[in-house]
Amino acid sequence: MTGPAAAPVPDAPASLDVSGLAFAYPDGHQALFGVDFCVARGERVALLGPNGAGKTTLVLHLNGILTGGTGTVTVAGLPVDKRNMAEIRRRVGIVFQDPDDQLFMPTVREDVAFGPAAAGVKGAELEACVDRALTLVGMAEFKDRPPHHLSFGQRRRVAVATVLAMEPEILVLDEPSSNLDPASRRELADILRSLDVTVLMVTHDLPYALELCPRALILSDGAIAADGPTAALLSDDDLMRAHRLELPFGFDPRSVRASG
Numbered sequence: 377m378t379g380p381a382a383a384p385v386p387d388a389p390a391s392l393d394v395s396g397l398a399f400a401y402p403d404g405h406q407a408l409f410g411v412d413f414c415v416a417r418g419e420r421v422a423l424l425g426p427n428g429a430g431k432t433t434l435v436l437h438l439n440g441i442l443t444g445g446t447g448t449v450t451v452a453g454l455p456v457d458k459r460n461m462a463e464i465r466r467r468v469g470i471v472f473q474d475p476d477d478q479l480f481m482p483t484v485r486e487d488v489a490f491g492p493a494a495a496g497v498k499g500a501e502l503e504a505c506v507d508r509a510l511t512l513v514g515m516a517e518f519k520d521r522p523p524h525h526l527s528f529g530q531r532r533r534v535a536v537a538t539v540l541a542m543e544p545e546i547l548v549l550d551e552p553s554s555n556l557d558p559a560s561r562r563e564l565a566d567i568l569r570s571l572d573v574t575v576l577m578v579t580h581d582l583p584y585a586l587e588l589c590p591r592a593l594i595l596s597d598g599a600i601a602a603d604g605p606t607a608a609l610l611s612d613d614d615l616m617r618a619h620r621l622e623l624p625f626g627f628d629p630r631s632v633r634a635s636g
């Protein structure tokens with residue numbers, strides 16, 4: 377899982393394939409209208425779009441938290457459906473925006489051990505798995521602390537560790553840079569760059585998307601409005617305006633190159 381991030385291999389099977397995904401909530405609100413995109417193994421892709429565009433709704437379909445729409449989602453060729461749910465949840469790890477939605481055990485160690493233990497990992501192997509995930513996010517020394525005694529940024533790192541402990545093939549992050557101070561924001565970017573994993577990152581932090589993700593998707597009104605190199609999309613003033621995307625004042629997207 378560690379080591380330099382793999383460059384996308386054009387002929388490799390898609391890590392994630394979303395095809396014709398449409399979904400209405402039980403109250404009838406249609407949130408997604410035929411979403412199509414593929415992500416290759418090892419790619420890092422930003423999912424951008426204004427409030428209410430359907431980003432969270434889309435993400436919740438990637439590991440079957442939401443089902444019941446039409447179209448298909450496959451992970452390394454495996455359809456996301458009831459029969460495959462355990463395997464899909466092992467392969468697709470979602471880090472929610474609020475770490476408190478993810479941390480519920482008395483200690484950091486137990487939170488990180490929870491997923492692998494439920495998957496049958498035990499004893500020394502389980503300890504090694506917890507240590508590995510906490511070391512990856514720089515939180516090994518906090519193993520015996522209660523999560524609610526940690527700062528927000530530290531809880532975000534532990535939440536990432538709970539997902540990495542499952543050795544996912546796809547790491548989905550919802551607003552990973554929100555509420556982080558500049559150093560923590562950069563350190564999390566360094567951690568994400570160091571992982572050999574496919575990343576889909578939902579974010580309103582456009583400079584962060586540019587730094588981390590060579591490719592971006594713009595979701596707007598429940599459909600993909602654009603898919604291309606992040607710097608090109610963020611440099612397209614008409615596209616940005618049409619989808620309520622704004623860069624910080626004076627920020628030049630051409631001045632940053634996403635590092636692979």
Ligand SMILES: Nc1ncnc2c1ncn2[C@@H]1O[C@H](COP(=O)(O)OP(=O)(O)OP(=O)(O)O)[C@@H](O)[C@H]1O
Nearest residue numbers: 401403405407425426427428429430431432433434
């Ligand atoms: N449980 C629900 N029932 C009905 N409608 C919902 C529900 N959850 C979300 N929606 C609606 O679906 C649409 C998409 O919401 P979603 O949360 O996916 O957007 P988003 O792109 O993640 O927005 P944000 O950037 O604000 O987080 C919105 O119009 C929202 O009001």
